[in-house]
Amino acid sequence: MLPSASSPPSTPEAGFDRDAYERFRLARRLGQAVASWDDPEIVPGRGAPHMRPDDYVIGLVFRQRPRAYPLWIIDNYHAINDRVDGERILVASCERCQSGSAFRANAGDSSEREPLFRAAGVLNAVLLFKDLRTGSYWNHYEGLALRGRSAGFRLEWIPTYHMEWADWLALHPETEVMAPPQDQTHPDARHGHGREEFFARPGMDPAFVPTIVGDLDTRYPENQMVLGIHDARGGIAFPLREVQREGGVVSRESSGRNLVVFAGPKPDGFTMAAFLAAVDGQDRSFLREDGSFRDRETESHWSIEGRCTRGSARGATLTPVPCFYVRWHAWVYCHRGTDLFRSDRAFPPLRHEDLSDPELRSVIEMLAADPGDVLTEGPVLSQLRPRESRSSLVLRLGGERIRVHRFTSDSAARDFELLEGGWSAWPYRSTLLANRITRVGRVVLEADPEDRFVDPAQIVPKPESGLPGLLRLDPPRMPRPRGRESPPAEGTPGFIEVLRALRRAGFDVIDAGFLPPSQLRVGCTNGIGVTIEGDRFLLYRFETPEKAADYARAQAHALPAGSFVLRSTPVTMYVDPTYEILYAGDEEVRWSGLLEDARLRRAFGAAGVP
Incomplete structure (x- = not known):
């Protein structure tokens, strides 16, 4: 593990508001089912059969051993009490916060009882843990004890990196990865609790809002x-999109230290890290x-983990x-007193070299007479x-x-359009963030208004009439297909063809939306x-009919057809349908x-x- 800069004094900032904490409760049986997983099975990463290249993982290196924890697994359990070379570490996550931190599991007490952690409740819309050694309550993502014998103590932080599995595997070909537990209470880790989450999904959990102490931000x-x-002034937050706007690097003085914040490392990446400069x-x-x-x-090159990989400083x-x-x-x-970094850098004009694809370039040229009139966020x-x-x-x-x-x-573009x-x-909402769309062949233009909600918690959406900009597309300005559109090419049916066929057969089909990447097999x-005749289903499209058939054979209540599989996922699958626990x-x-309907x-x- 890399040495880290010391943390500021370990004092709970807002204390523990018992009244706010009591405003959200799960039945004990439900809470225990999503409270933790101890001693997970860890397998070699290379060739791990349960992993997709685009899986979101929390990566860490401890005692020189790299290890990854897929978010689609750990969102079922929140507290992963793992061991590396015999030492306990805690990997802490909450799907509502999109968090993923890790710590040495020393609860600040000399007791010989093993330092195990359990999800215990919610305060300030943040999951709290309770440790079995001291009975203290902890902010899960900071490792800070708010109440109990360990109050004020901070667990020793282990750097973690949020990224896609393919990127972590490229950084650490020898990595290990957590395998899905054999858990009868949650037999399908890609389904159930937390599956509705996708990157930066808008909308706080309505049941969490009453736990917030003070006004909404x-x-x-x-x-x-x-x-x-953390810093002496109460902390500072660097939003990913603001750091990306700065080109992926921000330098900042904080409590007498010169810091550098990285984002990326690729322009479409989402990993962030901070270092002394x-x-x-x-x-x-x-x-x-x-x-x-x-x-x-x-002129040396450094990785997102702060390691010099090329140049005179190589190895530093x-x-x-x-x-x-x-x-x-x-x-x-x-952290009510936190500073918030905002970029004031102007968005650059779109460059010709940004549009290497001729189809994409032709559509952009129809949007504006001068490509320089189009600005790019990346x-x-x-x-x-x-x-x-x-x-x-x-x-x-x-x-x-x-x-x-x-x-x-064309088929994929048409699916996205329609x-x-x-x-x-689901189960948070049936569908979310549907937009107005214009399609030209395989190119789709999608309105993306930034101010979509009435309230700061982003629970109540604005009506379409209240949304700004291109959500009410301006037909004269937007490109349109010329002439009659050709039917889909033989051998390339899309989701839309399947849904239309079901409707033509007399079935009511509603609430169709794309699955988050974590739900894909x-x-x-x-x-x-999708909902068909009031029943909930998942409709997958596989790379080949053979892979679809293999999945349908292994998964009960699933029907294959070519590369598609239709799977029954009724709301009665879970004792608690609201959180799918x-x-x-x-x-x-x-x-x-x-x-079984003919x-x-x-x-x-x-x-x-x-």
Whole structure:
């Protein structure tokens, strides 16, 4: 483990408000089911059969052993009590905060009882842990004890890095990774508790809002990811999108220290880290370049983990600063006095070389007579890019924000258009963030208004008439297909063809939206959630019919058709349907009878097998 800069004095900032804490409660049986997992199975990362390249993981290196924890696994348990070379470490996460921190599991007490942690409740919309050694309550992502014998004590921080599995594996080919537990209460880790989450999903949990002590924050969108750092003034938060706007690097003085904050390391990356800027007593200045960070003084290149990988300083390391990567609401309500970094850098004009794809370039040229009239924020973050998009950009035209996607096929572009780019966020919402869309062949232009909600918690959406900009698309300005559009090519049915076939067969089909990446199966190119005749289903599209058939054979209550699989996922699957906690058991679940309906099987089979 790298040495880290020391933390400020360990004093709980806001204390423990018992009344606020009592405003959210789960039944004991439910709470215990999502409270922790001890001693997880750890397997070699290379060739791990349960992992997708785009899986969101929390990576760490402890005692020179790299290890990754997939968010789609640990969101079921929150507190992962692991061991590395015999030493207990705690990996702490909450899907509502999008957190992922790690600590040495020393609860600040000399007791011989093992230091195990359990999720215990919510305060200031942040999950609290309780340790079994001292009975103290802890802010989970900071490792700070708020109440009990350990109050004021901070666990020793271990640097963690949020990134996609393929990127972590490239950094650490020898890494290990957590395997899904064999857990009868939660047999499918990619389904159930936390599955509605996607990167920076807007909307606080309504049941968490009453636990907030004080007024709701209005400075920044609650869902945006920030890197929070303690300092003598009460902390500072660096939002990912503000650091990306600065080119992926921000330098800042804090409590007498010169810090550097990295973001990326690729332009569409979302990893953040903070370090002391000095190397051998001399401050360095950095810029992001070609997937790493170059210091201007020696021209050396540094990784997102602060390791010099090329140049005269090769082998040196930057000193990491304790920092916590969470959604803004998770940071601000625990640090009311925090500073907030904002970039004042202007968005640059779109350059011709940014549009290497000729189809994408032709559509942008139709948008504006001069490409210089189009400003660019950069690529869409990899976790938010549609799964079948070859490239995606965030642009500003006339002050209005849009996303432009170049899909791999007409079928994928048509699916995205007709589903309005909406996410399936069940059970939080049936669909979320559907937009107005214009499509030209394989290129899709998507309105992306920034101010969508009535309230700071982003729970109540504005009506369409109250949304700014291109959500009410201006037809004269937007490009349109010329002539009659050709039908989908033979052999390339999309989700829309399947849904239309079911509707033509007389079935009521509603609430279709794209699944978050964490819900997609290995070998699956994309998927949607959908309601058919009032029953909830997942509809997957696999890379090949053979992979679809393999999955359907292994998964009960699933029907294959070509590369598609339709899976029954009724609301009765879990004892608690609101948070999808505790699998109810095969005999208790009211599985949809539609999978045995001859009319549905004919319609689905004909649509899925061209």
